[in-house]
Amino acid sequence: MSVFDQLVGQDRVRSTLSAAARDPGAMTHSWLFTGPPGSGRSIAARAFAAALQCQDRQSPGCGACSACHTTMVGSHPDVTVVATSETFIRVERARELALAASSRPVSGRWRIIVVEDADRLNEQAADALLKTLEEPPPRTVWLLCAPTLDDLIVTVRSRCRHLRLGTPSVDAVAELLVRRDGIEPSMAHYAARAAQSHVGVARRLATDELARSRRRWVTGIPMTLTGVGQALAAAASVVSEAVKAAEAVTGDDAAQARAEVLRQLGADPAARTQPPAVRAHLKQLEEEQKRVARRRQHDSIDAALTDLSSVYRDALVLGTGASVHAVNATDLDMVRDLARTMRPEELLRALDAIALARGRLVANGAPLLVIEAMMVALMLPRAPMGVRA
Structure with a gap:
């Protein structure tokens, strides 16, 4: 099972990332993933990071090797994932990331920095990353995620290769819930539609009765x-x-x-x-x-x-x-x-x-x-x- 199998309804993006992982010589070192909530921006970034570290060079992103597994679960020593719960990513944290990006990989092929909420970089933090985004060390890769291009300052987005993800179809999200999480098909379709194809929200609605109850209460407010x-x-x-x-x-x-x-x-x-x-x-x-x-x-x-x-x-x-x-x-x-x-x-x-x-x-x-x-x-x-x- 490929790490890209969790990327729902994004065939074009999957093809682009797979090709880049197979040809390190033509690799771009700074990437920007954009798309609406639930489109799978962070999943795409993590899957790409796994494919870059994958031990199977014929089919990178195999999903079976230790490099793929540790990257996807967040324990690979050469993959740093920033997923903040705060309103902003502050300049101090950005400087820490820039310093981490300058170090050589310990066991993998690349030193990879994934910023799942790059739109939360405040202006000072974004400025602190400009130099390393423009001229990263030879074995460093930056993977930034944001809802739209406009959520990042021009000087940051101009230094990145842009990949835009679309909203997956309800059927595609429901199929994933059935296949990956064992959700009953009718519940999977209800959750996928109610979540407006947001994979994470759909899974929560399908597995949590309290979440469904809260949603019913909210949708009953207008009347x-x-x-x-x-x-x-x-x-x-x-x-x-x-x-x-x-x-x-x-x-x-x-x-x-x-x-x-x-x-x-x-x-x-x-x-x-x-x-x-x-x-x-x-x-x-x-x-x-x-x-x-x-x-x-x-x-x-x-x-x-x-x-x-x-x-x-x-x-x-x-x-x-x-x-x-x-x-x-x-x-x-x-x-x-x-x-x-x-x-x-x-x-x-x-x-x-x-x-x-x-x-x-x-x-x-x-x-x-x-x-x-x-x-x-x-x-x-x-x-x-x-x-x-």
């Missing part, structure tokens, strides 16, 4: 927005759920990270008061965890907004008679109610309001205020069918 009170209550619930989800993950990670820091420093975890040097490390860890928690909260809200926008999109498709498949195919009665309650131009304004809220969150707007403003803008213009005004 409840009959007044300001309901809009503000819905906003509070969305933000509260995001906070709880972020705290649940961050709390477990925080305890483990704190224990690991104390172990590395040789400190007594049971001590009531730690030495000043230990307290300084713990304070730095707490600040980092707060940034991670904020990012997870924003990501959770953004996922809810994606699901919310899918309902308005389906209602618009239905209301205009467009021959496009519905994302919420199992909830068409709800979608029809919304289409009868809001005119196409009102549905378009609703989609704009959601897009505006997402932009404000990216700009670090206060989540509750941003979502409250959005929910008020989404209030139904008239009473829903069967509801007295």
Whole structure:
């Protein structure tokens, strides 16, 4: 089984990467993978890294050798993967990566740096990488991932070979879930469609009843927005759920990270008061965890907004008679109610309001205020069918 088999619906990209891995002499040393969420940018980068390190030079990316395995699971000594949970990749981290890129590979053919969220490089961090991206050492390869070219400064993207991934088909994602994860076909198709072909989200929906329940709750919000009170209550619930989800993950990670820091420093975890040097490390860890928690909260809200926008999109498709498949195919009665309650131009304004809220969150707007403003803008213009005004 090739490492590229996890790359769904990207035959052109797979062909390009396979050819590059077979011909090291013609290799580009800086690559940029772009594509919409769920298209498989990071999977493509990791698979390419595995193919470059693969011990089978006739069919690089064999998936069976130790180099392929360790690269795909993230333990290859010559492959550094940066997958940040923070809002930005800071200049200090970029300088560390530039230094790592200058070292020779230990056991593999290449020293490979994969930056899964290159769009989170702040301007100073991006500048710190320019020199090594333009003139990397002979055996160093940079693999950057971002949603679009515009998410990176011109001087970075101009130094990279660009590969654009498209959104895979629902059938292709469902087939992967069935083949790789053993998901029942009907559940796989539901999850793939509801996730809008985002492989990671589709897998979570297919395997987690709580995730499906949360999505059903979010997609049911539009028809409840009959007044300001309901809009503000819905906003509070969305933000509260995001906070709880972020705290649940961050709390477990925080305890483990704190224990690991104390172990590395040789400190007594049971001590009531730690030495000043230990307290300084713990304070730095707490600040980092707060940034991670904020990012997870924003990501959770953004996922809810994606699901919310899918309902308005389906209602618009239905209301205009467009021959496009519905994302919420199992909830068409709800979608029809919304289409009868809001005119196409009102549905378009609703989609704009959601897009505006997402932009404000990216700009670090206060989540509750941003979502409250959005929910008020989404209030139904008239009473829903069967509801007295």
